[in-house]
Amino acid sequence: MKQASLSIVEDTINHKFLMIRHHRGINEGYVNFPGGKKEAGEDMLECVKRETFEETGITIHNPQQVGYIEFPGVDFFVYVYKSTSFSGEIKAKEDEVDVFWQDADNVPYDKMREADKDFLPLILSGQYVQRRYFYNSNFQIEKIEDIKDI
Numbered sequence: 001m002k003q004a005s006l007s008i009v010e011d012t013i014n015h016k017f018l019m020i021r022h023h024r025g026i027n028e029g030y031v032n033f034p035g036g037k038k039e040a041g042e043d044m045l046e047c048v049k050r051e052t053f054e055e056t057g058i059t060i061h062n063p064q065q066v067g068y069i070e071f072p073g074v075d076f077f078v079y080v081y082k083s084t085s086f087s088g089e090i091k092a093k094e095d096e097v098d099v100f101w102q103d104a105d106n107v108p109y110d111k112m113r114e115a116d117k118d119f120l121p122l123i124l125s126g127q128y129v130q131r132r133y134f135y136n137s138n139f140q141i142e143k144i145e146d147i148k149d150i
Contacts, residue, residue: 001075005048006035006067008082008123009060015104017124018090020055020097021111031111034097035078048081056099057091067129069119070147074135080123114141 009018021031036051038044045063052060060083067080092099102108107124109117115133118141122129130147 001077003038003044003047004036004076004078005038005044005051006033006069006078006080007048007052007060007063008033008066008080009052009056009058009086010082010084010104011086011101012084014101016101017104017107018052018056018058018086018099019102019108020092020099023096023098027113029111030113030116031108032113032116034099044079044081048079052083053088055093055097058086058088061085061087067119067123067131068147069115069129070132071115072132072134080119080129082123118144 018034019031020034022028034052034055035048036055038047042050048063049060052058062085063081063083065079066082069078069080090099109121112120119129119131132145132147133141134143136142
């Protein structure tokens with residue numbers, strides 16, 4: 001089982017979100033929030049803090065879990081966190097991502113993967129989301145399930 005974090009960092013004063021654009025891998029060209037795979041020996045809070053810092057240069061201080069997303073076909077399980085307290089200056093992990101502050105009223109859903117377009121608007125509106133996404137062989141979403149109990 002592969003576990004990962006997704007980190008939504010909100011600048012509540014300037015009404016912006018910290019976002020990334022991927023340069024490589026399965027998400028090349030897509031826009032999303034920072035995050036990545038959990039390493040052996042770390043818990044999810046350590047993972048979300050480390051991944052956010054590694055990809056963006058930003059240190060988050062108050063991550064709260066706001067969602068849980070499963071991709072059972074690829075054995076991938078993502079814990080979604082949101083932070084409104086942070087420090088540091090943007091410094092992208094340039095070989096992997098571009099980092100930028102995005103106006104919160106203009107989140108670029110048209111540059112995101114299908115699942116992100118589905119669950120992120122709900123999370124950003126304040127809902128706690130637990131969903132499971134099933135893909136077909138062409139990496140298109142075939143079915144979406146709300147997870148009732150974990």
